[in-house]
Amino acid sequence: MTAGKNRIIDLRSDTVTLPTEEMLEAIRNAELGDDGYREDPTVNRLEEMAAKKMGKEAALLVPSGTMANLVSVMSNTRRGDCVILEAESHIYWYEVGGISAIAGVLPWPIRGHMGALDPRDVEAAIRPKNIHFPDTTLVCIENTHNRAGGTIITPQQIEALNKVAKEYGLKLYMDGARIFNAAVALKVDVREFTRHVDNLMFCLSKGLCCPIGSIVVGDGEFIERARKIRKMLGGGMRQAGIIAAPGIIALEKMIDRLEEDHVNARILAEGIAKIDGLNIDLRRVQTNIVLVDVSGLGVTADKFIAKLRDHGLLASYHSKNIVRMVTHYGITREHIEKALSIIEFVAKNLRYGNKS
Numbered sequence: 488m489t490a491g492k493n494r495i496i497d498l499r500s501d502t503v504t505l506p507t508e509e510m511l512e513a514i515r516n517a518e519l520g521d522d523g524y525r526e527d528p529t530v531n532r533l534e535e536m537a538a539k540k541m542g543k544e545a546a547l548l549v550p551s552g553t554m555a556n557l558v559s560v561m562s563n564t565r566r567g568d569c570v571i572l573e574a575e576s577h578i579y580w581y582e583v584g585g586i587s588a589i590a591g592v593l594p595w596p597i598r599g600h601m602g603a604l605d606p607r608d609v610e611a612a613i614r615p616k617n618i619h620f621p622d623t624t625l626v627c628i629e630n631t632h633n634r635a636g637g638t639i640i641t642p643q644q645i646e647a648l649n650k651v652a653k654e655y656g657l658k659l660y661m662d663g664a665r666i667f668n669a670a671v672a673l674k675v676d677v678r679e680f681t682r683h684v685d686n687l688m689f690c691l692s693k694g695l696c697c698p699i700g701s702i703v704v705g706d707g708e709f710i711e712r713a714r715k716i717r718k719m720l721g722g723g724m725r726q727a728g729i730i731a732a733p734g735i736i737a738l739e740k741m742i743d744r745l746e747e748d749h750v751n752a753r754i755l756a757e758g759i760a761k762i763d764g765l766n767i768d769l770r771r772v773q774t775n776i777v778l779v780d781v782s783g784l785g786v787t788a789d790k791f792i793a794k795l796r797d798h799g800l801l802a803s804y805h806s807k808n809i810v811r812m813v814t815h816y817g818i819t820r821e822h823i824e825k826a827l828s829i830i831e832f833v834a835k836n837l838r839y840g841n842k843s
Contacts (some may be wrong), residue, residue, distance in 0.1 A: 496799060496818070496822050496826050498801060498813055499802060499803040500813050501775060501814075501816075504815050504817060505816075505817065506698050506733050507816075510696065510733035510737075513736055514729050514733060517728040517732035519729070522723075522728075527727055527728045527731070529732050529735070530548055532731070533732075533735050534548060536735060537734075540677065540738060541704045543686070543704045543706065544706045544707045545705065545707045545710035546703065546704045546710065548730065548731055549701050549722050550722055552688065552701045555690075555701040556586075556627075556662055557720065558703055558713045558716050558720065558722070559688055560592060560627070563709075564592050564624050565622075566590070568593070569595050569621040569624070570586065570592050570594055570624070570625045571597060571604075571609055571623060572597075572626070573597065574599070577633050577662055578629070578662060579596050589720075595612055597612050599635075601636075601771060602631075602638045602640060603628075604648060606647045606650070609626055609652075610651050613655050623657060625659075625660060626648060626652050626657055626658070627660050627661075628648065628660070630663050630665070630666050631776070633776070636771030636773075636777070637772070637775055637776030638771055642680050645683040645684060648683075658686070659685050660684060661680070661681070661687035661688075663680070663681075663687045663688060664688070664693060665694060666681075666689050667745060668694060670742075671742065671745040671749070672774050685705060685706075686703070686706070687705070688704070689702055691734045691737050695734075695737035696733075700734055744816070745775070748814040748815055749774055751775075752777050755812065755814065755826065756772040758830075762831050762834050763783075764838050765784070765834055766779075766782075766783055767779055775813055777812045777813070778809050779809065781808055784838060788805065788808055791837070795810075795833055798829045798832065798833060812826075
């Protein structure tokens with residue numbers, strides 16, 4: 488359920504976005520072929536567009552962000568390798584342990600600051616060459632960082648990490664599921680971020696509003712390896728132009744409008760910050776994600792989420808006392824104002840003892 492339908496305001500995630508009418512029309516009229524033979528012209532066009540936009544040689548369409556990350560990790564490593572990543576990264580938290588269970592690599596999580604790894608910590612985590620140790624071959628970063636609250640890893644921070652990676656012969660990979668949010672927020676070309684990484688992925692199906700799909704981007708050799716691994720994982724597709732067609736619309740028309748989501752998130756966050764019993768670290772509200780600490784109300788996140796749902800507002804669980812809210816296409820200023828009134832009403836009731 489989304490905002491405007493059954494009067495539900497859905498702030499659980501930007502994955503609940505629905506495709507635009509233009510996207511639906513593009514799906515219906517997409518020119519199709521067999522992508523297994525690389526003969527789907529719509530897929531080929533999307534992949535060429537994505538590679539050019541990211542400043543890389545080639546790109547590959549995959550069904551999901553989780554598959555994109557798994558394909559990319561496998562394309563950058565060998566079984567038994569060690570992969571350095573941020574301790575609360577999406578790859579480590581939310582992808583069912585796939586990099587261990589399927590890729591066969593050892594994740595080496597290190598704590599970042601607001602989602603960003605410190606190059607000194609990365610350097611310290613790199614294992615020396617020793618018969619007892621796995622080879623460290625890859626560093627993964629996430630931009631924007633989901634669990635940190637949609638925080639941006641700046642081009643300067645990425646450049647510093649890349650310097651360490653190259654000094655030790657490591658690849659630097661970016662889970663850029665929301666990389667366009669970062670670029671729009673900083674008002675820079677997305678290539679300012681991508682030029683410092685060897686390869687990356689980005690999602691079509693979050694803020695860009697496509698119904699399905701993510702893109703893996705890198706040099707030609709990397710993408711050829713990724714294409715074969717995609718097939719191994721069951722991600723080889725046939726008339727995939729029905730997925731690619733809305734992706735083309737997304738890259739042409741849906742990036743700049745992300746600024747609206749950022750503005751709405753800031754209005755939401757600043758409004759919540761004024762409500763007694765709720766706490767927000769406004770430094771983290773850099774894009775479209777808002778993390779709300781409800782511990783001041785004496786309830787858990789689950790309880791607060793359930794109370795919001797009773798009044799027509801959907802939010803998601805982050806941790807024991809933290810609730811996540813995400814702005815996206817379809818959420819207007821009017822929805823934000825209504826959401827704030829619901830949050831204030833629920834918080835007031837909880838403050839005065841109605842915790843049942």
